Each structure stands twice: as structure tokens, then as C-alpha cells.
Amino acid sequence: MADTGETRDAVLVAGAGIGGLTAALGLAQRGRAVTIVEAFDAPSEIGAGLQVPPNACHVLDQLGVLDNLKKKASVPKRICLGDAVSGRIVLSLDVNRDGADDGTYLTAHRALLHGVLYDAVRSHPAIALLPGHRIVNVTEAADTVTVTAAHGGDRVEFTAPAVIGADGIWSILRHAVAGAGTPQPTGRIAMRAVVPAPAEAQANAVVAWMAPHAHLVTYPVRNAETRNLVAVIRGTTGQTSWSESVDLETLEGLFEKLDRTPYGDLGDHAEWTAWPLYSVDPHGQWHSDRICLLGDAAHGMEPFAAQGAAMAIEDGQVLAGAIADAGADFAHAFKSYHAKRAERVRRVAQRTAFNRFTYHQAGIGRIARNLSFRMRPASAFRADLDWLYGYRA
Ligand SMILES: Cc1cc2nc3c(=O)[nH]c(=O)nc-3n(C[C@H](O)[C@H](O)[C@H](O)COP(=O)(O)OP(=O)(O)OC[C@H]3O[C@@H](n4cnc5c(N)ncnc54)[C@H](O)[C@@H]3O)c2cc1C
Incomplete structure (x- = not known):
């Protein structure tokens, strides 16, 4: 009863x-x-x-919790897209610009x-x-x-x-x-780890490294003392929640060029977990x-x-x-x-879906993507995102 x-x-x-x-x-x-x-x-x-x-921060502000979040969250200066094959940044957008009316962009655990x-x-x-x-x-x-x-x-x-x-x-x-x-299973898994943050000032950025059929995003969390690594790769885990069984070899192979950059290694000592992606x-x-x-x-x-x-x-x-x-x-x-x-x-x-298509390009598609990112002014990319970040619920 x-x-x-x-x-x-x-x-x-x-x-x-x-x-x-x-x-x-x-x-x-x-x-x-x-x-x-x-x-x-x-x-x-x-x-x-x-x-x-910013679209989420606006609501958190209305609810009176944004100031508390800001005390411990990180405030990135840029969002960058990099080509993991060459190890080069192909696009950089400023966020949290002084005096600009763009809203707050935070990263946090x-x-x-x-x-x-x-x-x-x-x-x-x-x-x-x-x-x-x-x-x-x-x-x-x-x-x-x-x-x-x-x-x-x-x-x-x-x-x-x-x-x-x-x-x-x-x-x-x-x-x-x-x-x-x-x-529905997407055939992809997310792998996540949190590692100590490097001292370099440029680490205060959200960076997405695009590789063939995969990408890796890294950004600071917790007052920039640590950074978050999230990789999305092809695969299935047969699980529906976090799991310890992580294929680090595949990950290292995909992103081996990244040690040329200030964003460093994949956190050799990090504890990675995997999460099957469903939509x-x-x-x-x-x-x-x-x-x-x-x-x-x-x-x-x-x-x-x-x-x-x-x-x-x-x-x-x-x-x-x-x-x-x-x-x-x-x-x-x-x-x-x-x-x-x-x-x-x-x-x-x-x-x-568009970002997935773009980030995971291989071969000639990857070269075309990098070219278009380099040639198009950053202001045009920023304007493309106004509808997303400028929405006020
Ligand atoms: C534990 C966890 C960790 C996550 N970590 C990340 C991350 O690191 N990065 C990221 O991008 N996304 C992460 N996500 C996903 C992201 O947070 C979601 O897109 C977002 O949180 C969606 O919010 P939601 O409120 O719809 O669902 P959730 O935030 O998933 O919340 C659902 C809540 O419902 C509760 N619940 C589920 N079933 C029942 C039940 N039968 N009875 C009662 N309560 C129930 C859960 O315990 C949970 O508290 C995570 C989700 C979870 C649950």
C-alpha cells in the first residue's frame, strides 16, 4: 500500500x-x-x-542566481575553432567584450x-x-x-x-x-575529463578542435583553475550512463597534433569517462x-x-x-x-546538426571548411549567432 x-x-x-x-x-x-x-x-x-x-545567463539573472554562479565560474575571452589535423586555429570570436551588450558567456563545472x-x-x-x-x-x-x-x-x-x-x-x-x-542512439560517444589548467593566458578560451569524424572541446572551469575536455567520437558503449571504459588510444591518435598548441596534451593523468550520445x-x-x-x-x-x-x-x-x-x-x-x-x-x-557536419569534415570538405573560416570576417560569424545568444526567454 x-x-x-x-x-x-x-x-x-x-x-x-x-x-x-x-x-x-x-x-x-x-x-x-x-x-x-x-x-x-x-x-x-x-x-x-x-x-x-548569454541566452542561459539571462534567465539565471532573472532568477537571481547569476551573481553566485559568476563568483566561481570562468569567464572566457574567446571562442576558437581549430583544425586538429594541422593544429592551427582557423576562427576566433571574442566573447565577454568590454562595453559590448552581448550578455555574459560563462563556463563552469x-x-x-x-x-x-x-x-x-x-x-x-x-x-x-x-x-x-x-x-x-x-x-x-x-x-x-x-x-x-x-x-x-x-x-x-x-x-x-x-x-x-x-x-x-x-x-x-x-x-x-x-x-x-x-x-535514439546517434552512433557517437562523448568522453569527458577535468584536468589542471595551464597557466597561459590564452587558455582562457573555449577551443573546439575539429578532426575527421571527431572533435575535442576544451575550456576553463572553476575560476580557471581546471579545464574541461570533451571529445565526441564515433562509437557506442552499450551503456546509458557514464562509464569508465574509455578508448584513450583512439583519442590520442585523433588529436596527436594538439601538442603544438598552448592547449597541450589530453591530460595524461586525467580520469576520463564516456557517455553515449542519444537525441x-x-x-x-x-x-x-x-x-x-x-x-x-x-x-x-x-x-x-x-x-x-x-x-x-x-x-x-x-x-x-x-x-x-x-x-x-x-x-x-x-x-x-x-x-x-x-x-x-x-x-x-x-x-x-550543422555544427556536427562542419566540425567532423574530412578530406576535401575539411580543406574547404578551413578556407571559408579563414576568409570570412569574424564579425559575420558573430552576426550568425545573434539569434542564438541574443534570445531572451
Ligand atoms: C548527472 C548528469 C551530468 C551531466 N553532465 C553534463 C556535462 O558535463 N556536460 C554537458 O554538456 N551536459 C551534461 N549533462 C547533460 C546536460 O546537463 C543536459 O542537457 C541538461 O542538464 C538537460 O537538463 P534537464 O533538466 O533536461 O535534465 P538533467 O539535468 O539530466 O536532469 C534530470 C533530473 O531528473 C532526475 N530523474 C531522472 N529520472 C528520474 C525519476 N524516475 N524520478 C525522479 N527523478 C528522476 C535526474 O536524477 C536528474 O536530476 C549531464 C546530465 C546529467 C544527469
Whole structure:
């Protein structure tokens, strides 16, 4: 027999990840009570770095957490694209320009971004945060949704007027939304490590090294004391979460030329983990009348545009606003949220696919890409990104 968890008229958020915490804070700021049901017992240091672009920083500022993040995050000066075959930089864009109105571009460990959101949620009186509750079942009725969670050896039932499915790429909530997209393997894996940062000033940049069918991104995290390395290569791991089995030989072969640059080796002593990359088609359904998906649960994407967490953050804020505007009419709120977000997310997914095509070129395609990057003014590349970074949720 299940215990009954009380949510009264509180909106239930499934998952205290980056999108769920954002949605909860956005709702609470607008006067809504929120209950968050989260599987983990406590946040962990798992994961590696994240880029936090201006479109995400804008929302974090609205939620009052940006200043806390800035205290420990890194503030890169440039985003560079390099050709890993020659070891040369082919494009460099300035970010965080003095006096420019471009917004803030940060890089941080995922645990840092998650931590500032988590602390803000924990101290908000309108939010009840329930870690250690893994959702195992969801049932939608005419006026309510009932969520069952495993908690220790018990089952706890929550009944709420509406549920936000912010439970990530392996979402269980999506099973209750007819027509929702499902995670598809991409045939690529991400490999991640965090290593001590080099002293060189130019290391304060986000650098993506493009190799045939692979790329490696490196940037500072944690006050520039360490840097994050993320490589995307072809392959499958047969796993659905982080794993220790990493093919370092392939990685070193692909990026052997990089020791010519100030960005150095691949962190010989680094602890690498691998993560199979899945994506969720953003054209699937995002909501029913009382259940609404956001972030990776609705449209998980590969990290080629470094916008996965940013999309979850934008989603959370827009969804909170739609619910506040629609009062008790959740079906209307969810339609309005989808109408506001669908085109934006599709465009970002397209950009992700475009970056994958460009970064992973081989042979003549690689030479053409490098030429076009060198010949086109940096200002034209910057203007191309205005729609992405200039979006204000
Ligand atoms: C542990 C972790 C580490 C990551 N590290 C990186 C990284 O280093 N770099 C990067 O670019 N991207 C990383 N990602 C992916 C990136 O953070 C996502 O694109 C972004 O976080 C999407 O946000 P989200 O809120 O949709 O999902 P997530 O941030 O994935 O959050 C989902 C939350 O739901 C919870 N949850 C899942 N199932 C259940 C359930 N049945 N019941 C209750 N709760 C549940 C999870 O524990 C998690 O807290 C990571 C994701 C995770 C989960």
C-alpha cells in the first residue's frame, strides 16, 4: 500500500536537474507552490563542464542566481575553432567584450551551475524539495495526475493538478505523453575529463578542435583553475550512463597534433569517462493536458552547439511564465509553452546538426571548411549567432 504525498495545489516537478530547478524557481517567483520529486539522495559531482551562453545567463539573472554562479565560474575571452589535423586555429570570436551588450558567456563545472540553482530552490519557502524519490509510475486523470515514487523500501503517491517532466534524457514521464519522442542512439560517444589548467593566458578560451569524424572541446572551469575536455567520437558503449571504459588510444591518435598548441596534451593523468550520445526528436509531442516535458526529456540533443543545458533553462523559464499566465488552465499553458518554444528548439537542433557536419569534415570538405573560416570576417560569424545568444526567454 502506498503512502500519500501531499502536493495540494502545488505543481509537481519530476527531476531536480537543471531544467526542473529552473522551472521550480520560475514558478515560485510567480507565486506558485511547487513540489520537486527527485531520484538522487544528494547532488553529486558527476559530469564535467558546461558552457553557459548569454541566452542561459539571462534567465539565471532573472532568477537571481547569476551573481553566485559568476563568483566561481570562468569567464572566457574567446571562442576558437581549430583544425586538429594541422593544429592551427582557423576562427576566433571574442566573447565577454568590454562595453559590448552581448550578455555574459560563462563556463563552469556542471556541479557548480546545478549547485547555485539547488541552493536557491532549497531556501525558497514556496518549494518543497524531495530527494531520494525515484518516480516509477504516472497516471493522468481528468483533473489530476498521480505520480508514484519509490522511496527507500516504500512507495509514495503524489497527486497534483499538473506535472512537469524534467527527468532528463531517460524520462519516465514521457511514457505518459502520447506521441512523445524517444531517445535514439546517434552512433557517437562523448568522453569527458577535468584536468589542471595551464597557466597561459590564452587558455582562457573555449577551443573546439575539429578532426575527421571527431572533435575535442576544451575550456576553463572553476575560476580557471581546471579545464574541461570533451571529445565526441564515433562509437557506442552499450551503456546509458557514464562509464569508465574509455578508448584513450583512439583519442590520442585523433588529436596527436594538439601538442603544438598552448592547449597541450589530453591530460595524461586525467580520469576520463564516456557517455553515449542519444537525441530526442523535438518534433514529438511535449505535453498532454496535465503533463508537460522540458529539456532533455522533450528534445535531448547532442552537445555540438553546447546548448543542452541552456535549452532546459529557457524551457523552464518560459513554461513557468505560461503556467502563471494561464492560472488553472494547464492545457492552455502547455500549448502556449510549446508554441513559444518549438521553433526555437528546432532551430537550435538544426544548428547542432550543422555544427556536427562542419566540425567532423574530412578530406576535401575539411580543406574547404578551413578556407571559408579563414576568409570570412569574424564579425559575420558573430552576426550568425545573434539569434542564438541574443534570445531572451
Ligand atoms: C548527472 C548528469 C551530468 C551531466 N553532465 C553534463 C556535462 O558535463 N556536460 C554537458 O554538456 N551536459 C551534461 N549533462 C547533460 C546536460 O546537463 C543536459 O542537457 C541538461 O542538464 C538537460 O537538463 P534537464 O533538466 O533536461 O535534465 P538533467 O539535468 O539530466 O536532469 C534530470 C533530473 O531528473 C532526475 N530523474 C531522472 N529520472 C528520474 C525519476 N524516475 N524520478 C525522479 N527523478 C528522476 C535526474 O536524477 C536528474 O536530476 C549531464 C546530465 C546529467 C544527469
